[in-house]
Amino acid sequence: MELERYLMTAEMLAPGGGELIRTPVEVRFDPLTGHTTRILPERGLMPSGDFDLAAFARENQTHCPFCPGRIDELTPRLPPAIHAAGHITRGEAILFPNLHAYASHSSVSVYSPRLHYLPLAAITEQLLADNLATQVSFADAVMAADPDASWASINANHMLPAGSSLFHPHLQGIVDAHPTTLQRLLAAVPAERFAAYLETERSAGERYLGDTGRIEWLASFAPIAPAELRAFIAGIASPAELDDELTRELAHGISLGLGAYAEMGFESFNLALYGAPPGTAGYRLNLRLAARSNLKPFYRSDSTFLERLHWEGAVDLSPELVAERIGERFRS
Numbered sequence: 001m002e003l004e005r006y007l008m009t010a011e012m013l014a015p016g017g018g019e020l021i022r023t024p025v026e027v028r029f030d031p032l033t034g035h036t037t038r039i040l041p042e043r044g045l046m047p048s049g050d051f052d053l054a055a056f057a058r059e060n061q062t063h064c065p066f067c068p069g070r071i072d073e074l075t076p077r078l079p080p081a082i083h084a085a086g087h088i089t090r091g092e093a094i095l096f097p098n099l100h101a102y103a104s105h106s107s108v109s110v111y112s113p114r115l116h117y118l119p120l121a122a123i124t125e126q127l128l129a130d131n132l133a134t135q136v137s138f139a140d141a142v143m144a145a146d147p148d149a150s151w152a153s154i155n156a157n158h159m160l161p162a163g164s165s166l167f168h169p170h171l172q173g174i175v176d177a178h179p180t181t182l183q184r185l186l187a188a189v190p191a192e193r194f195a196a197y198l199e200t201e202r203s204a205g206e207r208y209l210g211d212t213g214r215i216e217w218l219a220s221f222a223p224i225a226p227a228e229l230r231a232f233i234a235g236i237a238s239p240a241e242l243d244d245e246l247t248r249e250l251a252h253g254i255s256l257g258l259g260a261y262a263e264m265g266f267e268s269f270n271l272a273l274y275g276a277p278p279g280t281a282g283y284r285l286n287l288r289l290a291a292r293s294n295l296k297p298f299y300r301s302d303s304t305f306l307e308r309l310h311w312e313g314a315v316d317l318s319p320e321l322v323a324e325r326i327g328e329r330f331r332s
């Protein structure tokens with residue numbers, strides 16, 4: 001497979017009428033969905049923050065509905081047809097319906113009621129595996145109760161810049177009769193194209209991070225968002241099909257990525273595990289993990305008119321550099 005890209009050059013005179021400045025802008029096509037992304041020269045678009053997140057956490061904890069003592073009273077319960085106990089627990093993780101639903105079946109799962117403040121480096125494989133497992137059970141239970149709802153995804157808005165309206169760290173699940181735009185586009189990708197993309201990245205090596213067993217990880221060729229990583233699981237189409245072993249393996253990979261983000265100075269991320277209906281032949285359950293701007297007063301959002309209104313990525317962290325910074329963790 002040829003990874004499509006082209007180069008543009010912007011020319012201008014330096015301020016004050018000085019010398020000619022030439023700026024390269026590389027445009028890349030996503031090998032699966034065809035969306036385009038601009039890879040910009042590094043210009044500090046994602047500065048690390050000096051904001052005191054721990055102090056902000058203490059400030060907003062006093063009225064947090066997901067903290068111990070409030071979570072039982074202030075969160076809704078799953079209807080009996082989905083789950084008799086009203087919420088799904090695994091380890092310290094607790095899943096309940098999203099009070100502000102985004103779908104016919106919309107869930108929130110906290111890593112733990114006691115973890116109101118959870119920096120990226122502290123999101124362990126165990127916390128992730130337990131939290132993901134609640135989402136897998138949720139998808140499974142919804143599909144059993146509502147067979148039309150076959151499109152499941154597991155997602156995260158971690159911290160406010162990523163879109164989280166509640167500070168307390170959590171995952172979100174959506175199970176619906178209809179796909180989101182990206183689920184629809186990804187489900188239309190032929191099986192051979194998934195295989196060719198991974199084969200190309202394996203042999204190119206510069207963005208391929210490695211496999212953790214049954215899951216392959218790479219830095220996105222055409223990232224939608226900063227420091228974007230992708231993971232692919234062959235033979236599985238839906239989160240509902242993840243067994244405990246694969247869930248743990250996925251948690252392991254995500255924790256490696258988040259550990260690297262923490263080291264790179266990031267505190268906020270988005271995650272989406274894009275499911276197709278269970279049993280969809282040739283589909284590979286796949287995930288995007290991306291860093292978001294750091295929280296601080298008057299911070300710059302990394303989501304601009306390009307991402308929001310043109311559906312065009314624009315990042316100043318080259319995918320190859322991201323792979324170089326993160327790859328070591330997957331190889332060791």
Ligand SMILES: [Zn+2]
Nearest residue numbers: 064067116168
């Ligand atoms: Zn809390």
